[in-house]
Amino acid sequence: MKSIAERLDSLRRQIPMHVKLVAVSKTKSKDEILEAYHSGQRAFGENYVQEMVAKQPLLPPEIEWHFIGHLQTNKVRSIAPFVQWIHSVDSEKLLAEINTQAAKHHRVIHCLLQVHVAVEETKFGWDNEELTAFCGRADFRQYPFVNIRGIMGMASFSEDEKLVRSEFQVIKKCFEELKTTAFKGKADFTEISMGMSSDWRWAVEEGSSMVRIGSAIFGARN
Ligand SMILES: *Cc1c(COP(=O)(O)O)cnc(C)c1O
Numbered sequence: 694m695k696s697i698a699e700r701l702d703s704l705r706r707q708i709p710m711h712v713k714l715v716a717v718s719k720t721k722s723k724d725e726i727l728e729a730y731h732s733g734q735r736a737f738g739e740n741y742v743q744e745m746v747a748k749q750p751l752l753p754p755e756i757e758w759h760f761i762g763h764l765q766t767n768k769v770r771s772i773a774p775f776v777q778w779i780h781s782v783d784s785e786k787l788l789a790e791i792n793t794q795a796a797k798h799h800r801v802i803h804c805l806l807q808v809h810v811a812v813e814e815t816k817f818g819w820d821n822e823e824l825t826a827f828c829g830r831a832d833f834r835q836y837p838f839v840n841i842r843g844i845m846g847m848a849s850f851s852e853d854e855k856l857v858r859s860e861f862q863v864i865k866k867c868f869e870e871l872k873t874t875a876f877k878g879k880a881d882f883t884e885i886s887m888g889m890s891s892d893w894r895w896a897v898e899e900g901s902s903m904v905r906i907g908s909a910i911f912g913a914r915n
Pocket residue numbers: 717719740761762888889890891905906907908909
């Protein structure tokens with residue numbers, strides 16, 4: 694069986710340089726995360742607040758923590774002191790709370806707006822039209838401790854390449870539209886977080902800038 698370091702090496706050889714690899718370490722132990730860290734990985738993603746808050750103090754401060762799961766407003770407080778990226782912003786209420794909590798720590802948190810495209814998957818996120826409408830009317834200057842860097846989406850959990858690619862294309866198109874409208878002139882609105890272990894190759898070909906990969910690095914979860 695391949696080690697975590699070997700799997701990471703092989704992924705790094707395949708993922709283009711301009712695409713950021715976020716290693717999704719949910720359910721994985723401190724030692725497994727450290728093995729990835731020692732092979733050079735710095736960005737790690739978690740999707741449960743309690744788990745992330747428990748692991749973070751045990752691990753090197755150089756780790757860049759990405760929160761990728763559904764985030765409840767009342768849980769923002771506990772990750773605000775250290776989280777660098779939140780991929781799963783799905784309401785203005787959540788955005789406002791991230792701003793409030795980040796301000797308390799004099800930090801700016803990078804955020805991605807979650808767009809919902811998959812038919813049968815999570816109900817979190819705005820759909821394509823809702824997101825463009827929201828961004829058109831929102832005044833993001835109210836939230837100086839949040840930096841909206843792009844969008845995040847998940848394709849259907851399917852082996853149907855045509856379906857999955859078409860969903861990634863919807864996410865990409867939504868990003869391009871926002872880039873020329875609500876976020877026009879915002880030079881760092883650059884990120885499209887899409888692609889996981891099963892579909893990251895398709896996601897990258899369809900324009901992903903960040904892939905969130907768990908099982909292909911750490912092995913299957915229980
Ligand atoms: C678990 C998870 C991933 C990674 O899934 P793998 O299939 O293990 O690569 C990516 N994104 C989100 C939001 C997740 O919850």
